[in-house]
Amino acid sequence: MLEFSHDIHTHSVYSDGVGGIGDNIGAAEGRGLKLLGISDHSHYLTGRAFNRYIRDINRWKEESEITVLAGIEANITHSGVDVAAGIVEKLDYVIASVHLWLSDPEEYVELVKIALLDENVDIIGHFGASFPHIGYPSEESLMEVIELAEANGKAFEISSRYRAPDVGFIRECIKRGVKLAFASDAHRPKDVGNVSWSERVFKKAGGTREDLLFGEFL
Numbered sequence: 021m022l023e024f025s026h027d028i029h030t031h032s033v034y035s036d037g038v039g040g041i042g043d044n045i046g047a048a049e050g051r052g053l054k055l056l057g058i059s060d061h062s063h064y065l066t067g068r069a070f071n072r073y074i075r076d077i078n079r080w081k082e083e084s085e086i087t088v089l090a091g092i093e094a095n096i097t098h099s100g101v102d103v104a105a106g107i108v109e110k111l112d113y114v115i116a117s118v119h120l121w122l123s124d125p126e127e128y129v130e131l132v133k134i135a136l137l138d139e140n141v142d143i144i145g146h147f148g149a150s151f152p153h154i155g156y157p158s159e160e161s162l163m164e165v166i167e168l169a170e171a172n173g174k175a176f177e178i179s180s181r182y183r184a185p186d187v188g189f190i191r192e193c194i195k196r197g198v199k200l201a202f203a204s205d206a207h208r209p210k211d212v213g214n215v216s217w218s219e220r221v222f223k224k225a226g227g228t229r230e231d232l233l234f235g236e237f238l
């Protein structure tokens with residue numbers, strides 16, 4: 021049983037997930053989550069598709085027994101984060117993630133810095149998911165990332181799917197008051213709420229309710 025039962029990163033049929041919004045919410049309620057965020061991929065949600073998406077989530081917000089938030093997972097590219105200002109106002113939060121396959125961890129860090137300076141972004145998604153494969157950036161670069169997050173009020177998700185970031189990074193976030201949030205990155209309703217790794221590493225790093233981005237809902 022989770023103490024801080026929330027999941028801010030789930031996908032639905034509005035992008036590459038297989039469940040409807042209601043299916044994800046039903047799964048979250050069944051698992052006793054207090055807060056669920058829907059965060060479909062931004063490149064599926066342009067024009068009318070975005071309007072349908074937000075209308076659907078807002079309808080479920082009223083019907084659901086738990087807190088439901090409307091998010092999005094945007095892509096960090098060399099030319100910026102692909103989320104339009106017009107849609108940001110209708111969302112509760114924006115996750116920005118690197119989905120490009122890069123061979124240089126320092127290049128990865130440079131991309132994340134773009135998102136840390138973007139006023140539309142709230143949370144960095146699965147930071148460092150590819151480091152076990154491409155290698156780790158320098159300690160200095162990691163510290164720069166955390167300092168930028170602190171200065172710009174950005175949060176990091178703790179991804180159970182990718183088991184990232186690592187406990188040392190999370191401990192440093194907590195020390196500096198950088199907020200954190202649990203993320204399953206579920207693409208199927210049955211994976212919604214799979215965040216036990218997130219909570220375990222969060223607690224191991226010394227995290228308490230005050231260190232969670234949406235702690236007031238939990």
Ligand SMILES: [Zn+2]
Nearest residue numbers: 093117145146
């Ligand atoms: Zn992602």
Ligand SMILES: [Zn+2]
Nearest residue numbers: 029031093205
């Ligand atoms: Zn995702």
